[in-house]
Amino acid sequence: MNTIVSLDQVTRTYPLGETTVQALRGVSGEFEQGRIHTIVGPSGSGTSTLLHIVGCMDLPTSGEVRFDGQRLNDLSQRDLTRLRAEHIGFVFQAFHLTPILTVRDNVALALRFVGIPRREARRRVAATLEQVGLGHRLDHRPSQLSGGERQRVAVARALIKEPTLILADEPTGNLDTETGETVIDLLEAINRDHGTTVIMVTHDADIAARSDVVHTMRDGRIVGVRRLAA
């Protein structure tokens, strides 16, 4: 199977007040395309930092990151933004929907940055929201939705551009168990139906158990990779 993301001795250091934090200390690993990957580890182990670097939202201090064979270290901010716009969808723990926009416009936002015409965008938004079970909430604002519904809107926003990769940073962290499982069901369906690679950070062992590959992190390093599915 192809590798969608690879890392080679990636470090990430950043200042925090008068000290320096070493969030990643030489991470190396690969993420296979078409799989559901989870990254697990205690708080402060660098799980979210790793996700941000894989998602081109942050830059490594040293080491090499490749996305679909392309070396990300060589790309400008503009190119990285373009890559995110076209190939990577994000789902955040806190949903991060734009409160001033409706559900429809929140999801459509992802298409605006890749130049999809307005009419086509509207068609795709309606279809995607149907897919996540929110076809009846198009004109609602995020404040009018439950936590689970907001997260499903976030998933729709990530999905609508048909990305190569979806990155989810503790997508069920702010949800109850039942609602959280609904969201994971949705991500599994996306992976199954579209072949989209999913990389998820989670503290939930049950969620990790549903993935194909579990990457364990501790103190800024990947200390173990466990394959749960062939």
Place this chain on the structure above:
Amino acid sequence: MVDYAIQSILDRRARSVLTVIGVAVMITLVIVITGIVASQDRTMDAHASAGAGKLNIQPLMAGDAYPADGVDLTETDADAVLEAVSGDAIAGRSGKIVYFELEPPPFPNQPPDVMLVGVEAGHEEAFIASATGRVDAVAGSAAFSEAGVTGSVILGSHAAEALDATMGARLTVLDRSFTVAGILTPCDDLVVDSAVIMPLGDAQGLLGKPGLVSSVIIIPTGDDAEMRRVLAASFPNLFVIDSTDTRRTVEEGISTFEDLVNSIAVVVIVCASLLLMTVMLITVKERTREIGVLRAIGASNGTIIRSVLWEIFLLSAVGSVIGGVVSGVVMQFALTENIFDLRHILTYMPLAVVLTVLSGVLPAIKIGRILPVESLRYE
């Protein structure tokens, strides 16, 4: 991202309204202040033009001050000047004049607010006329030969208003009572407009200056520059001024006022721009996480910057229109004089929009430079 900017404005209604009000107030102040200066400019320009073709011959010590007050020449010298030009002056439009300031001018180097002017009966037009026309009376008479040689005054339009005098009323000037025999129509010549005109003898008696005058006025039939040269050569002890000198004196007089007012306008613009920049910096700071999410899902630096600039542009455009309307109302109805000038308003409105948008460039660029993950970490 225009619709995004509009939605952002509507969502932060209170702040948007206050920003629009701030921009509107700034524009109103700047337009009204500069409008007052422009109006003053036009008035002074008209005043200088009103004296076209008129020569004032006055003592050398008076220099180019017009009207000359406080320095006299003898009637003998004045008669000599009149004799020298008798064939070249427009009939009835030359004569001896006495000036005395009754109320000081509002600004330095400007004509007095009210001025006593003594003219020879039958030669009133030397004072109230120019090469191109004369001022008529809106009430009563514009000449003493009709109204009576002594004990009467003819008032300029502004003088009548300042002294609250009406046709036929008794008016006390320097402790002596006069009858208002005429009130002139408003005119561009501010000296005429501010004049309390009386017979020369009455003026000389009031001022205790028998046989003395302030200047001689001549309106030549031909080229006034040529006559000026002849007079200057023939009477080296006298100073000859024409409308060019008057214009220069007027411009010097109002330049200090203009500089002050323009400085105030600049300060208003700078303060408003800084305030708007501060508001936008705070707004951008508050929206750091929102912007981080936009960057995460693929919005470029340029998209973010354009979104912020659109927001500023829309707020300043609305404020500019409101300010333009309010300033028009103020200029037309709220000042002592209607100084409404649409061209003036339309010049400053887009300028204000440009300046306020420029004040938002720094906040917009600042937020565009933050990495997405830094924005998302922002609490």
